[in-house]
Amino acid sequence: MQIFSENLLANQVAIVTGGGTGIGKQIAKTLGESGAKVVIAGRRKEVLEETRNEFVKEGIETHAISIDIRVPEQVQQLVDFTVGSFGKVDILVNNAGGQFPKKSEELTPNGWNAVIHNNLNGTFYVTQAVAKQMIKQGTGGAITNILVSFLHRGAPGIAHSVAARNGVYGMMRTLALEWAKYNIRINSIGPGLFVTEGMKEEMASSAGPHFIEQVTQDVPLGRTGRLQELGWLVTYLSCPAAEYMTGEFIVIDGGNSLGRGLTFVPY
Numbered sequence: 724m725q726i727f728s729e730n731l732l733a734n735q736v737a738i739v740t741g742g743g744t745g746i747g748k749q750i751a752k753t754l755g756e757s758g759a760k761v762v763i764a765g766r767r768k769e770v771l772e773e774t775r776n777e778f779v780k781e782g783i784e785t786h787a788i789s790i791d792i793r794v795p796e797q798v799q800q801l802v803d804f805t806v807g808s809f810g811k812v813d814i815l816v817n818n819a820g821g822q823f824p825k826k827s828e829e830l831t832p833n834g835w836n837a838v839i840h841n842n843l844n845g846t847f848y849v850t851q852a853v854a855k856q857m858i859k860q861g862t863g864g865a866i867t868n869i870l871v872s873f874l875h876r877g878a879p880g881i882a883h884s885v886a887a888r889n890g891v892y893g894m895m896r897t898l899a900l901e902w903a904k905y906n907i908r909i910n911s912i913g914p915g916l917f918v919t920e921g922m923k924e925e926m927a928s929s930a931g932p933h934f935i936e937q938v939t940q941d942v943p944l945g946r947t948g949r950l951q952e953l954g955w956l957v958t959y960l961s962c963p964a965a966e967y968m969t970g971e972f973i974v975i976d977g978g979n980s981l982g983r984g985l986t987f988v989p990y
């Protein structure tokens with residue numbers, strides 16, 4: 724379904740980290756369907772190439788680059804590559820990330836650091852490098868971070884990830900203030916459960932085969948999210964309709980974070 728006009732983001736250039744798979748892939752596709760030129764970045768070259776070919780067949784101007792967001796030199800290569808390919812960068816989606824579930828008392832320092840490094844440090848490296856380019860261009864920009872719905876509530880088994888995502892939240896609030904004068908807006912999205920291969924793999928060993936049904940029972944709207952719904956939300960945040968919005972966190976989880984609701988109902 725096409726919600727936004729085909730040329731809403733015409734002449735806009737978007738970088739989507741983790742754009743080769745799952746949520747990032749759908750976000751990149753939706754931005755492309757609204758006219759943006761897209762650069763998808765991740766570590767696995769073959770996955771990125773496959774996605775790029777798919778997009779190009781659909782008429783989306785796409786380039787792909789294999790980089791690790793944890794390595795500042797490679798992050799700079801991503802920005803240089805984007806500017807070299809499309810001349811500038813207007814939109815950044817910080818989607819790359821992940822974690823593994825583990826009881827906190829069993830988490831090793833390396834395990835903790837791996838997740839903090841990927842989700843917090845990596846996100847800062849990309850955000851800083853892209854913002855420097857946006858400041859140089861003088862054209863403003865829209866940055867969106869993909870975090871998690873349970874940011875403020877917490878979630879057992881992923882203390883490292885919740886800590887890292889709250890770090891990104893604090894960073895976002897601060898950068899929204901620092902970079903408002905450049906008209907660089909930075910917002911965040913907290914997705915609930917969206918079925919992707921990455922999510923299933925991550926949860927497979929620890930959460931059991933009925934994980935998705937169990938979580939869905941606690942979702943007032945009674946289903947998991949559709950990837951397209953995240954694509955549309957990012958498109959909105961990246962387009963002129965959201966030009967007065969910065970430093971915000973939007974949850975999209977079918978009401979999951981409302982909990983099961985009150986047991987007392989006065990009717």
Ligand SMILES: CCCCCCCCC/C=C/C(=O)SCCNC(=O)CCNC(=O)[C@H](O)C(C)(C)COP(=O)(O)OP(=O)(O)OC[C@H]1O[C@@H](n2cnc3c(N)ncnc32)[C@H](O)[C@@H]1OP(=O)(O)O
Pocket residue numbers: 820821822823824825831832833834835837838841871873877878879914915916917921922923925938979
């Ligand atoms: C509430 C309502 C719900 C609401 C419903 C919402 C639920 C959905 C929640 C979110 C879902 C998703 O995020 S879905 C997205 C899933 N996708 C991903 O996670 C993919 C990205 N993940 C990764 O790249 C990795 O897992 C990442 C965490 C960054 C680790 O990468 P590294 O390559 O740096 O890791 P390594 O060098 O191999 O290892 C570093 C250390 O980490 C440990 N380590 C790494 N992977 C490990 C693993 N699977 N299990 C144990 N330990 C692991 C190693 O043992 C090392 O510690 P030592 O042994 O001590 O040396």
Ligand SMILES: NC(=O)C1=CN([C@@H]2O[C@H](COP(=O)(O)OP(=O)(O)OC[C@H]3O[C@@H](n4cnc5c(N)ncnc54)[C@H](OP(=O)(O)O)[C@@H]3O)[C@@H](O)[C@H]2O)C=CC1
Pocket residue numbers: 740741742743744745746747764765766767768770790791792793818819820821822841845869870871872913914915916917918919920921922
């Ligand atoms: N699915 C869900 O229900 C939810 C997901 N999220 C978050 O949404 C994002 C996307 O998740 P999803 O699509 O489900 O899962 P995926 O595993 O498909 O997405 C993770 C993406 O990030 C890339 N990536 C990870 N680490 C790095 C790195 N160091 N450098 C470059 N790229 C990296 C991966 O590519 P590669 O491995 O090739 O580098 C991959 O494309 C993640 O941040 C996830 O935590 C949040 C809430 C819920």
